[in-house]
Amino acid sequence: MSHRDPFFCIVPSYMLENIMENGTSEQRQYAMNNLAHSVAVRERRAARPTAVPATAVGRTASMPSKNRIIYSAAEQNILPGQQVRSEGEPPTGDLSVDEAYAGAGATYDLFEQVYDHISVDGHGLRLDSTVHYRVGYDNAFWNGRQMVYGDGDEDLPEGQRLFNRFTVALDIIGHELVHGVTQFSAGLVYEGQAGALNEAFSDIFGSLVKQWKLGQTAVEADWLIGAELLTKNVNGEALRSLKAPGTAYDDRVLGKDPQPAHMDQYIVTTDDHGGVHVNSGIPNHAFYVAAIKMGGSAWEKAGRIWYTVLQSKLGTRATFQDAADATHQAAADLYGTNSLEQEAVYNGWTAVGITPAPTIPVTPPPPLPSENTAMGCRPTLKSLLFLLR
Amino acid sequence: MEIYFKRTGGFMGRSIMRMVDTAVLPHEKATALRTLVTQADFFELPSETAVSSSIADQFEYTVLIDDGKTHRHRIKRGDSTIPSTLWPLMRELTTLTHSEYGRAIDDIPIGDGGGDDNFSPAAVPHRPPLQP
Known part of the structure; x- marks a missing residue:
């Protein structure tokens, strides 16, 4: 295995x-x-050594460990820019720098500690982030190699600003890093439904990073993306909501959150690679419903099912139906056919108008304690001696 | 000078499509906008550069500027291919389209080079085409 x-x-x-x-x-x-x-x-x-020098291409020379570097573009567009903080160095006092550093660390920690997945590529890729990108850059992106964050509307008078700095929300940082995880695993193309799934995995695990960091259960979580990003000038609570897609904002300038929560409202468009940021509301909501039905902490069971599928169960041009079928099967593989978890996944997808295909029956594994986590394994001397008998 | 501006994608995935006419802008704003167009050397820019689909969450911009005299030019760019000389114009257009000066449009008109995959006859301004 x-x-x-x-x-x-x-x-x-x-x-x-x-x-x-x-x-x-x-x-x-x-x-x-x-x-x-x-x-x-x-x-x-x-x-693992406590500090491992990175090679020129960002991979560690021996065993991988967390390795973050934060750069500043100093309001220019040159990447990666000037290095301003590296792994183990103290906070700089620059909010964007320190938030990018902490957010990359939290995302790394979730994937390592819960899913045993080391960095975005699974092999310890160095995490490079650039902040202060351009002037008045109201965006963040993953360019295939690193994260890039703008400062929002910092160049406008305070009364006209719509966006704060993009490092302000942990789930945004998690979202960008998970684009890297997807790039190195399922490799979902950034177009149509595959692109919307790519976006959904980023939103889902971006939200899970925040929930994990705050120790929130699925019921306690706000399930918002970018809750801290919009200024008080905007009538809205966030950029997106996994709990209620289409309700995150309704503003005079920004308009209304266009995300659908059901296949009935799927948006056909050529903009934004076929609407990857709007139609992602559908798989986002499927995950939310499944996680709520499973209960407990969403990263444990629902997160593990979706992580498993992202790693090895989807083709690069996967559709929503493919994702529904794969998560339904993965739930059976992990928790057993007709388990509560598989039923929750089924309910999640049917809630958004997609019916998962029947799965291959799987003999349920031994029952799992609900409070267990990936770090809960503690092999004892007794058990090891048993192995050697 | 008429400026047609479209921005799609980005982390938020929100599309903006507006037209700004310097004739209706306050004099100071109109002058500043013309200056940015000149500083960007807009009418000499290549009409299109490849927009990489491997860059998640980047903005994509389509801009057409018609100076009402001799120049009519359209460009398409992704975040990663906007030179620093062009960025101030993009930023100003983004801000203007959020203001009362941005007029909603259905599409971006055809540019000077043809081969436009987004051309929509309905979006062509209601005036005779420019002479070559």
Whole structure:
């Protein structure tokens, strides 16, 4: 089994030991694999040096570790710009610099600690970010190699400003980094439904970074993207809402949030690569409904299902139907056919007008404790001795 | 001078499409806008540069400027291909289209070079075409 098997490291050691002693041969094999993997992961983490110099292309020379560099474009358009903070250095006092640094760190931490995924490429790619891009740049983007953030409407009189700096919202930073994760995994093309899925994965995991950092359950979370971005001059609470697409803002200047929440309102357009930022509201809402029905922390089960699909279950031109089918199957693979989790995924997609295809029946794995996390694996001496018998 | 401006994409995914006519702008604003057009050397810019689809969340701009005399030129750019000399004009147009001076339009008219994949007859201004 691959070290990225999503089953790995979600079952605590005491349960694995019971399985190895009392389970069927198949269950015993599962438990042995899981324990062996846990040992490997822990050894790998322990072996990581605390500071590893990056190579010229951004990859670390040996074992990967978190490695962030923040640059300033000094209001110009030259990338990456002047280096202003690197890994381990103290805060600079420049809000944009320090927010970009902290946000990249939080995103890295979620993917490493929950999904055992190291940096955006899974192999420790250095995280480069540039802030203060151009003057009056009301945007942020991922250029295939790094994150770029503008300062919003800082050049306008305060009474005319619509946008704050784009590093102000953690979910925006997470969104941009997850474009990198998608680039290095499913490689979803930025067009049509595949592009809207690309956007949705960024919104979903961008929101999960924020929820994870704040320790919020799915019910407690606001499910907004860019909640801190709009100024008080705008009648709106955020740029997008996964909970209620189409309701994030309704403003005299910006107009109304155009996102659909259902296939009935799917927007056919040639703008924005086929409306990738508007039609993403549909898969966004499917995830929200599924996560709420599963309960608990959204990054644990719903997040793991979507992460699994992003890593290995989608083609580059996947449609919404493909994503629905893949997440429905992944839920069965992870939690069992007809499990509560699979039912939640089914309900999520049908809520937006898409019916997932029937799945291949899967024998449910041993029951999972709801409070467990990926860091919950603690192989014991007893279990390791059992493996060596 | 008539300026047609379209911006799509970006993190927000919000499309803007407006026309600004310097004839209805306050004198000071109109002069400043003409200066930015000159500083950008707008009418000498290549009409189109490739907009990379591998850059997620970038803006895409389509701008047509007709000076009412001899120049009528249309360009298309992505964020990553806007030179620093052009950016102040793009920024000013974005701001103007958020103001009362921006007039809603259905599409961007055809430029000077033909081969326009976004040409919409309905969007052509209601006046005779310019002579070559």
